[in-house]
Amino acid sequence: MRILVVEDEDKTVAFLAKGLCEAGYDVEAAADGEAGLRLARNQRFDLLIIDIMLPKKDGWQVLAALRREGVRTPVLFLTARDSVRDRVKGLELGADDYLVKPFAFPELLARLRSLLRRSPAQRDEHLRIEDLDVDTRHHRAVRAGMPLNLTPKEFRLLAHLVRSAGQVVSRAEIAEHVWDIDFKTDTNVVDVVVRRLRAKVDDPFEKKLVHTIRGIGYVLKAS
Numbered sequence: 001m002r003i004l005v006v007e008d009e010d011k012t013v014a015f016l017a018k019g020l021c022e023a024g025y026d027v028e029a030a031a032d033g034e035a036g037l038r039l040a041r042n043q044r045f046d047l048l049i050i051d052i053m054l055p056k057k058d059g060w061q062v063l064a065a066l067r068r069e070g071v072r073t074p075v076l077f078l079t080a081r082d083s084v085r086d087r088v089k090g091l092e093l094g095a096d097d098y099l100v101k102p103f104a105f106p107e108l109l110a111r112l113r114s115l116l117r118r119s120p121a122q123r124d125e126h127l128r129i130e131d132l133d134v135d136t137r138h139h140r141a142v143r144a145g146m147p148l149n150l151t152p153k154e155f156r157l158l159a160h161l162v163r164s165a166g167q168v169v170s171r172a173e174i175a176e177h178v179w180d181i182d183f184k185t186d187t188n189v190v191d192v193v194v195r196r197l198r199a200k201v202d203d204p205f206e207k208k209l210v211h212t213i214r215g216i217g218y219v220l221k222a223s
């Protein structure tokens with residue numbers, strides 16, 4: 001079980017990392033919201049523990065971005081403030097639980113165990129954006145209820161674009177992710193695969209998801 005802790009207070013991180021490791025979990029930590037978001041996007045975790053007050057992006061922004069992109073990993077929020085408004089805001093954004101600092105470690109452990117028990121299905125990774133649903137575990141993609149018949153390469157490209165939804169992905173990055181090689185010369189190959197992917201993901205539908213950023217690469221986004 002892998003847990004990501006996004007928290008800028010060294011003391012809390014050390015306390016959590018020590019306790020969680022002793023309880024048998026693998027722990028990764030990020031000290032600000034942007035780093036946390038990056039890790040949560042690019043690696044698979046079973047649970048995210050996110051502090052609300054963070055540098056660069058606060059916990060709410062991190063959670064909102066992840067849920068928008070279809071990342072459904074359970075989230076336990078940490079906060080120094082106990083206010084009903086904060087609690088409601090967190091839950092509305094899709095947090096699964098909420099813990100007010102300072103807390104006792106056994107309480108945290110009990111809460112996270114209950115979250116992990118509740119969510120075995122969420123370990124199947126479903127990435128969603130608009131009416132597109134990408135199931136990375138079974139390598140299936142569905143748009144508006146219609147299964148998309150993608151080649152493995154097209155599927156990897158789509159999954160990468162969906163994971164990076166809202167961010168521009170360069171041709172070189174696509175080449176690295178889809179072919180596992182580092183080439184900066186012939187990126188025409190990338191354009192060809194993107195064109196084929198678009199023919200399946202976008203052409204039959206009114207709303208386009210894959211957008212070209214001229215001279216740079218591509219971005220997958222809702223509008």
Ligand code: CA
Nearest residue numbers: 008051053054
């Ligand atoms: Ca903090």
